[in-house]
Amino acid sequence: MSYEEEASKLDEYRDEYYIEGISDFYQYISYLKGLVIYEHFLVDDIIDSMPSPEIIKEDALQLKELARYYRCHLGTGYPTSYECTKILASGASIREDEEKIAYYISSRKEIVDGTFSTKEFMDSVRERKEKRLRKKWFKWKKIIII
Numbered sequence: 001m002s003y004e005e006e007a008s009k010l011d012e013y014r015d016e017y018y019i020e021g022i023s024d025f026y027q028y029i030s031y032l033k034g035l036v037i038y039e040h041f042l043v044d045d046i047i048d049s050m051p052s053p054e055i056i057k058e059d060a061l062q063l064k065e066l067a068r069y070y071r072c073h074l075g076t077g078y079p080t081s082y083e084c085t086k087i088l089a090s091g092a093s094i095r096e097d098e099e100k101i102a103y104y105i106s107s108r109k110e111i112v113d114g115t116f117s118t119k120e121f122m123d124s125v126r127e128r129k130e131k132r133l134r135k136k137w138f139k140w141k142k143i144i145i146i
Helices: 002-015 028-039 043-047 052-071 080-089 120-146
Strands: 100-106 109-117
Touching: 002 028, 002 043, 002 052, 002 080, 002 120, 028 043, 028 080, 052 100, 052 109, 052 120, 080 120, 109 120
Parallel strands: none
Antiparallel strands: 100 109
């Protein structure tokens, strides 16, 4: 199976993680598909590293607003929540604490608190993973009973 075909497995999450007002290039699922196609991440590792859509959407919209407010569209990069997903999917860990992530506005030498803490991110990842495992277990149990 090609990397493009493997990445297409993430399409089932496209609607759930779609962010209104964000170009397709900066959409979360497009970013994750790029990790599979160009950096050869495993789809299952990515899925196991995804937090709630709310965390992703709030973070992406905050970064979009910061770029608009500070007029720094060219240097914003991807939202931190996307990068946190990448870190986890690579097999690394994230230090969990209550402190919010932050964006540094270099043109103003200003720090702006983000919308989530790394603890909130990790709690969300664990919660989603547990729900997926329960769903698989019930599906498997139904197959055996029938």
